[in-house]
Amino acid sequence: MTADSDDMARIDGQAVALPEAMARAVEILTSARQPLIVGIATDVAGARAALALGAVSGAVVDHVGSEATMSLVLPLQAVGGFVVTPGETRARADSVLVIGHSALQIMPDMAQALALAAPPPVAMEPGARRVLHINPGAMPLAGAELAEFTGLSPLALVSLLSARAQGHRVNALQATLTEGDRVAAWLAAAHYGVIIFNPQELGALAVEALFRLVALLNRTTRFTTLPLVPSASAETFKMVCLWTTGFPGRVSFVRGAPAYDPELFDAKRMVAHGEADVVLGIDGFGEGLGLPDHALAQIMLAPCLNGKARRPEVFIPIGQPGRDHAGVLFDAATGTLKAMPAAAATSRPSAAAMLETLRALALRKGGAPC
Amino acid sequence: MLTRLQGGRVIDPTRGLDERGDVYFEDGRIVAAPSHIPDVTLDAAGCIVMAGALDIHSHIAGANVSTARLLLPEAHRAHKARPATTWLGDIGFSAAETGRLYAEMGFTFVVEPAISPQQALHAHLELADVPIIDKGLLAVLGNDDVCLSLIRDGAGRAALADVVSATLAQSRALGIKVINAGAAAAFKYNLRGFSLDDVVPHYGVSSRAILEALQQAVMDAGVHHPLHVHANNLGLAGNVETAKATIAAARGLPMHLAHVQFYAYGREGARGFSSAAAELAATINAHPHVSVDVGQVMFQPTVTISSDIMRQFNGLGEARPRKGIILEGEGNGGGVVPLIYARDNFFSALQWAAGLELFLGITNPAQVFFTTDHPNGAPFTAYPMLLALLMSADLRDEWCASLPAEALALTHLPAMRREYSLNELAIMTRVAPSKLFGLSDRGHLGAGARADIAVYSDQSDRAAMFGKAKLVIKDGVIVVRDGKARADYFGRTLALAATPDATMVRRLEAHSQALYGINYASFDVPAFALPQSHGFEDIACRS
């Protein structure tokens, strides 16, 4: 490490000793009127520490990927739903329906991971798996039957399928009706069907309609869904936030006890509307904070400064979970949290360690509102 | 540092003790009356002193509990749009609140009873963030391809015992639970009902065969806690027959039946739904090798969290608010369905009465365990009032006066005058649970026990008394004072020190790869994954 290397702590771009940067960060954080803790691209320990720091600094805490998370959370909160793990899909689903063009971007190895070409080993009736891909765009799933609905919004598409599955009349072009009936017949022929989709691509309302359709199908046969989450750290944060605050994200500690509001505590919205004055960002995987351009004071925890749009007031270098240090992260293959040892251990500190130190310093400064 | 807890009414049934006296502790353990002068004296005059209480069945952590949190943001005080009735508004629904609220009632150990082995790490991470109390979990088997295939193939006792040991070791569990044996698997083949002699399609294995095989395997693997059984046909009219058949299926061997209130129903009355609790209590009294917990219903909105996905799916129509989540996984999965138990509702009132009938009808307080199946019958915050109801026939009369007479007429509750003594409560909530889990240093105040102590100021309002302990001591540390807990103390998670058989682990690895395309080790719970505040306490297996 050179004297001015990329993983030095910095204040206004100047390399400084870590304690100096930490002290400056706490000063900024504790004098803020409305701090935001954002990004939170980190592991379980980092998410825990971010929420604990949020609690002592009266912050609003929002993950960079929460827009995607909320497109699944909000429909579940509205109408409930049916969900299955990838492992059980592979073992059991005789019928797999993929909706949309982005599912394969999230899960490029879907055919292999779910062994789609092989018959499901524990299915009721032995036989090949049926795979249907609706509106695949430029990325059709290899080996799948295809269906194309042009000019329909995701909500209109799901509504059409629901209507035709129930034999209801629908006003639509003949081609659309024919295609809709083909898919409805396909759904009806499933014994254990799984619908794979990206909630963010479909949008919350279409996902809600999809869960209603799945509930309807379950009156006679078995159906469930495998929603694909694009970000492991977003899912990790959601889980940690649920057990630490009771809420799935977008929480505020302004009044001490956590409050949840999926619209009000959207960090992007708050920055755009000037409702915050300090941003503390945690970017453990170097993917950015996803915020609109702003001139707010910024404290940044990241593996390096590369590619950061704007020079933060304070930069604190951290390691990447599962690479520089061990950690626990959501694992898409299992659909749950998984322990990951350090793949290439370094002495870079974890986000959790830095956030816990900031919290201790903030408490010593008496910055706690509660 | 030697501490004297002075002048309280000490109730310790293990030593036949119910008298004014002192309790001494040093270095986290109870010690006999010492010869030297104590460093600290705590005044317990006018107080009742018992060991810390143990809860053997409370859904406090893991994927299904978190799904309930996700489903019900309206459960919280702080949610923006607070509805008139608040689902679990008083439990906070976070790991931190769970530990605090349990401790303030004098509880020092709680078992989360339903964790899929695949979700064990998630559950342990949550439990690690539950402060003050000690924790443990039960791993769920019996609806998974491994168990069903082994039973179908007649693999034999040893193989199933090896699966149990490997699961306990990987999940860091204290015991094994089976939930509606075979039904979650059968539901995946589109069956909508499942009884003891029904057969899982594709496997050709009956619920009874799964139950018997796992009961034996748990004993063979040296697990203290007998197989924890959530039976078939939960909540259905006439299901007392299922409960009796399940008790008979135990064949004289140890078995624990969970939340039996939900199986205490006959078919009498205009609605074909009546209490059969007296009949069930008589059966339990005649089978001392069987233990049960009640799963008492109390009147308030709550949410049901269960890995009995067939039952949860069938119950979606009763959801209030009208929504529920059904998760399916490699084994049981889980279903989350919110409900309202209301005083003026015939079914709620009958369930409430049936639960109390069981408490009062089962003669041995060491055979019946104190639970609401949190949050399925009621959140655990209802415990103080439930304890008061057990202790006072007059209080029960007061409650009965406001309930539908039609429901009460189908129960024996109004005629039951038994009142639990403090000694019996101490047996039910302290002595028996520690024995059930083989924890010889808990549940009593004898020398060598952990200094886990609950001190209640003796008052006639028993609900107030049990709601906010005057003092709670955990491992010799004062964690609650005047009903207020400190949040910076952490207990441990108890796990059975099971030794997995290497051949079986290799077999499970191969199975997981072949069927699910997943490394078996993905579900490990390594120490490095847990926060520093967390520690495991290894419990030796039964030899």
Ligand SMILES: [Zn+2]
């Ligand atoms: Zn339960």
